[in-house]
Amino acid sequence: MLPVRSRPLLLSAILALTACAPLSIYHRPGAEVSKMESDLLSCEIAALADVPVNNQIRQEPPIYIPARRYCNTNGYCYTRGGYFEQGRIYTVDVNADLRTRAETSCMANQGYVPVTIANCPNSVFWAVPKASTTVLPRLTDRSCAVRYQDGSWQIVNQAG
Numbered sequence: 001m002l003p004v005r006s007r008p009l010l011l012s013a014i015l016a017l018t019a020c021a022p023l024s025i026y027h028r029p030g031a032e033v034s035k036m037e038s039d040l041l042s043c044e045i046a047a048l049a050d051v052p053v054n055n056q057i058r059q060e061p062p063i064y065i066p067a068r069r070y071c072n073t074n075g076y077c078y079t080r081g082g083y084f085e086q087g088r089i090y091t092v093d094v095n096a097d098l099r100t101r102a103e104t105s106c107m108a109n110q111g112y113v114p115v116t117i118a119n120c121p122n123s124v125f126w127a128v129p130k131a132s133t134t135v136l137p138r139l140t141d142r143s144c145a146v147r148y149q150d151g152s153w154q155i156v157n158q159a160g
Helices: 004-020 033-050 096-109 122-127
Strands: 023-027 055-059 063-065 068-071 077-080 083-085 089-093 113-117 143-147 153-157
Touching: 023 033, 033 096, 096 113, 113 143, 122 143
Parallel strands: none
Antiparallel strands: 023 113, 055 089, 063 083, 068 077, 143 153
16 A cells, blocks of 8 residues: 555656547547536446456466575585465456447447547647537547646647
């Protein structure tokens, strides 16, 4: 468990890294962002109900550390026998992929498609008026995204 004073730093690092990643959303031209988010929440709830979390505990195989020979400055040498280190124990939700497919199918039934939109170059970021997208625009090959610190974003269709 992280110390309490380290948590804000970790959260800041995570937010900074997600700001660098491209914007991945469900898209339907002309749909309001609030409607898309509401539809997504409904689909996430339905997918979780239809395909519940199924965590399983697993273990990686053990690792054999071979014997090593050690010698001191007097020339006395000895061999320490090999040994096994226990494999890492971890938890995996075996239904996660199926739940994601159920969510994507639910959104597709409402006319949305998953899209990934590249971040806008700095020149575009500084040139556009700062406003969050409220209605999803038609995307072009020159569409890019601007992310804001509050978690909102703006889709920009660059001229050209």
